Amino acid sequence: MTTKIESAAAILAEMKQAAEVTSAALVEAEAARGQVEDRIAKLEAERVAALASRRAGLMNDNDGARLALLAADIENLNELKAEADAAVAAARVHVQAATGHVNEAQRVLNRERDAELLARLVEHAGKVDAIMLKTIRDIDEVSHRLGVSVGREKWCPSVALAESIWRRNLTRENRR
Amino acid sequence: MTAAIPPARSLAKLRALLAGLRREVADAKPRMRALLLAGDDTRGARAAASTAARRILEIGAELAILEAQQARARNTAIAADAARIAMAAMANIDDRLAPLQPPVLA
Numbered sequence: 001m002t003t004k005i006e007s008a009a010a011i012l013a014e015m016k017q018a019a020e021v022t023s024a025a026l027v028e029a030e031a032a033r034g035q036v037e038d039r040i041a042k043l044e045a046e047r048v049a050a051l052a053s054r055r056a057g058l059m060n061d062n063d064g065a066r067l068a069l070l071a072a073d074i075e076n077l078n079e080l081k082a083e084a085d086a087a088v089a090a091a092r093v094h095v096q097a098a099t100g101h102v103n104e105a106q107r108v109l110n111r112e113r114d115a116e117l118l119a120r121l122v123e124h125a126g127k128v129d130a131i132m133l134k135t136i137r138d139i140d141e142v143s144h145r146l147g148v149s150v151g152r153e154k155w156c157p158s159v160a161l162a163e164s165i166w167r168r169n170l171t172r173e174n175r176r
Numbered sequence: 177m178t179a180a181i182p183p184a185r186s187l188a189k190l191r192a193l194l195a196g197l198r199r200e201v202a203d204a205k206p207r208m209r210a211l212l213l214a215g216d217d218t219r220g221a222r223a224a225a226s227t228a229a230r231r232i233l234e235i236g237a238e239l240a241i242l243e244a245q246q247a248r249a250r251n252t253a254i255a256a257d258a259a260r261i262a263m264a265a266m267a268n269i270d271d272r273l274a275p276l277q278p279p280v281l282a
Contacts, residue, residue, distance in 0.1 A: 001266055009262035013254045028188075113265040117272055124276055131278055 004112045012105040019098035026091040033084035040077045043070050187246065190239045197235065200228040 047070045054063055136155075143153040157165070168175075204225035211218045 001262060005265050006258070006262050009265065010254070010258040012261055013258035016257065017250060017254050109261065109265060113268060117269045120269065120273055121276075124273065128276075128278060 002112070002116050005109070005116060008105070008109040008112045012102070012109050015098070015101045015105040019095070019102050022091065022094040022098040026088070026095050029084070029087045029091040033081065033088050036077055036081045036084050040074060040081060043074050043077065046070055047074070187239070187242055190235055190242065194232060194235050194239060197228045197232045201225055201232065204228070 047067065050063060050067055050070070053060075060066075139155055140153050144150075148154075156162075204221060208218050208221050208225070211221055
């Protein structure tokens with residue numbers, strides 16, 4: 001386990017935790033706004049019903065006071081809704097920022113993982129190089145003992161491998 | 177063993193309660209002044225302010241404990257998650273390298 005991968009993982013875990021907290025805050029803010037909206041809808045329905053009754057000729061002495069009270073309550077609730085809307089918008093901004101931080105932390109971790117993978121692959125290629133060379137030399141040696149002439153020994157690298165190694169050899173200077 | 181994280185909702189409730197009590201104590205002074213100037217009995221207002229002040233101390237202590245528990249549990253959870261993520265990254269590297277191992281000469 002490399003220190004860089006460990007620290008990138010720790011940052012990612014922390015960012016994920018922070019994102020969970022912001023998501024929970026957004027859910028809570030939306031629930032609070034929903035509560036206000038439900039209450040407004042209920043009062044609006046009451047107001048519409050009272051007006052419909054009056055239109056139908058069902059007059060009541062208390063209608064005026066009731067409608068005024070409903071209008072006042074709805075107005076107050078609309079103020080609360082504006083506050084709730086602002087809270088939801090703010091929570092959404094936090095969630096977006098937190099999601100961005102998680103993505104960035106994930107990118108950093110992926111980069112560290114790839115850097116480690118590359119280091120190990122290069123180390124591995126060095127070992128395979130030595131094994132391959134020794135194997136070819138052994139094939140040549142045994143072939144000569146068996147009387148096989150030079151250039152006719154068994155085994156050739158695949159064209160893809162030969163070309164790949166050849167290309168790397170031509171660009172050797174670039175890798176210094 | 178991982179400590180359970182106190183629910184954020186209960187912490188929020190306690191914080192809201194604490195804020196309300198602080199407001200109550202802050203409002204008590206002008207209210208008592210008004211009662212004194214009007215020549216009314218201030219005993220009820222005094223008792224209410226004193227009760228609110230005591231509750232602030234109690235709830236403040238409860239909140240501090242819950243917040244400490246939450247912080248500890250959160251740190252434990254983050255550490256466990258970080259270890260899991262790092263192990264997954266290393267396993268991914270091992271998976272990529274596994275098929276590249278040279279075969280053993282028979």
